[in-house]
Amino acid sequence: MFKNISVIDLSTGIAGPYSTKILSDLGANVIKVEPPEGDITRISKPFFNAADNVNQSIKFAFLNTNKKSITLDLFTPSGASLAEDLIRAIKPHLIVENYGPGVLEKSGLNFEIIQSINGFTSLISISNFGSTGPYRNYKAREINVQAISGLMSITGEPDAQPLIAGADIAQLNGGQIAALSCLTYIYKSILTSVGTHADISLMEANMDLLENWMLGQFQGELMPRRGKQHQSSFPSEVYPCADGYVSVNASPAPWSEMAELMEDTNLDLEEYYDRSSRPKYRDQIEPLMTKWLDKNKKKEIFHGAQKRRLAFSYIANARDLLESDQLIDRNFFSNIGVNTHPGTPFKIASTVTDNKEAPGLGEHNQEIYENLLGIPQNDIRSLAEKRVI
16 A cells, blocks of 8 residues: 555654554555664563564564664764765655654754755654653653553552553554554645644643543543443443453343343342443342352353343453454464564555564665665775764
């Protein structure tokens, strides 16, 4: 789909590389520009094999499929000049960076210079808080973004401390928002031949996930954390079972199906049928449910409930996902090199089918510097010795 779209990826970490991974997996030509020591995620645990090998990080491998890698120190005069030559040669639709407000400009490269080289190139800048405002230069990691965006305020049990989500959800969601921004500005530049400077804040991107918690505050109502419970419906929460945990929701089928599933006539009482009044019978219903759940295994519960149109699922771990007949049937996983990767979360005919592993550090230096930019090999060796590339 995007085979004629070119992207220069100056980003590091998670949010920026994830946004460009979405594009590269759609077929875009993404050139990842790394500092000579490599992207920070190259040394992020866990590793496939040797921990000392910058090409063995599982996180880096996931975030950088179908990209090319060159090394370049932008913050040297020679490096900045090479970056401008790269923009002239590639004529990218997008440049993605997440150095932080004002940092890219210190290299001598800014949106105005990019525009003077290629007027249709858009610059996508990702930072913790955006390029303006009193927090613009504040530092943050995943836990801080989840905290300051409000995500942690709604995660955890109401009578316990807030919790951080297990995944790097703030970074990954920010990457998805950045990818959406990239698609928007690709379309705009095709229509107008004019690039745009997009300013993406991870704080704002993740506030967008608060939905009714934020809207409730706008109406003067601060909604509490609900933990595993639904704010108004019962049962709609997580319970232990014989071999793990299941999420239980007694809908959309009528309540009688719940009683039949759990083989307990004590659950089949008329006063339990009305969903709105059912929460007041929690103390009577819950012991009967947990007694049955404790005796049964999660996948048996899941399939048995679904046959009765009850919205149950089980808490899947990574092994469960790899063995999921649903994901296998949809060919979700991709074998890239010797490793298995999650696939793209959408199915369209023009996604990349011949996926390539994340590149080795500087794997495409010769292709880009010698073949594309025409730099002699002796000069390339000299640039490498000086740590410009």
